[in-house]
Amino acid sequence: MVQKMWNDKVADDEVAPLKWGPAGRSWSPGDPERLTASFDLMAAVLDGTALADLLTQIATHARVMARARLAFIALPQDDPNLLRVEIAVGDDADRIHGLTVRRGRSMIGRVFATRRALSARVAVDQALTGLPAGPILLLPLETGEATRGVLAVVGRPGDLPLSASVTRSLALFAGMSATLVELAEERRAADRTAELR
Template identity: 60%
Template sequence: MSAWGPADDARGPEDGRRLAASFDLMTAVLHGASLPRLLILVAERARAMAGVPLAFIALPSEAAHTLRIDIAVGAGSDRIRGLTVRRGKSMLGRAFGSRRALSARIVADQTLSTLPAGPILILPLDTGEAARGVLAVLGQPGAQPFSPAAARQLLLFADTSARLVQLAEDQRATTPPDDHATAPMLALRPPDTT
């Protein structure tokens, strides 16, 4: 046994894909990527991890008790980008409000009627303190529902993503705009001895 856990605890390819996707997101955060770019990256990586044609992110909108699909990547993304759904009357709203993942064999939600009838997995973007939105991946019509192992990997990625996006927002809020690009470099310089 090592300090990190059992030495024979082999990681499968699913772990590798999740860790690579998390690393890509972490790199983007460290390079100061904008919030929209970070969210697009989250959706792109989730879509690739799940091997599905469509992934999207819904965030709380300005109108009370609604979520708006702001980010969508993949087949049919133009049809749903900008769609607003009520929190209490939709699968997205239930996952957001309960802060729990929701999986269904087919999209059976009137508010998402423009989507093909494939399996859907909706994951809260939960920072540990609050849900900031939901990430959803949608499979091909007729495809099998997401396996528990795939759902677990995507849930871990969604949790990591929410925390990294929160970290990026917190960093922007505390770093003065003029010093944003140079602050990390100044911290690495040795003190001036002259």
């Protein structure tokens, strides 16, 4: 189930069976594309890729899977009430990178707190007014035990929401990505401990 927010109202429902892009365009990334992205991330973790680079890969893969104009990742800060967009790739990335929002006053914060995906439009959230109007899908980067951040993909003005099948694929990818981020952090912590011995 995915939350849908239109005109400041939230409803729990499956995302409508529509796709972003021009009318009549037919495409579906499917499992092969998601699995390829997953293997790329696994390889990056095994290679000891820096966390920022790993997160950039996650956002880049999500953008490709969604055929989106922009993808970004917001992470929690030392202040438990704040989240900051640390990674942004695609069109207008510079307009969203570094944005800090409060958990209770943004769609980003809602997704982080509830651990539930949210399909909406950029115009619904005043915190995102720097971006052109268009559909947005926000997904929690959560492992089941903890939420690592929020992954979002943003469509172009006039695009339709993502289909339910693409949303499910992205949700699976987000969950796997969160687990790999956690694994990468644990591995780095273990390496640092070993160096101190």
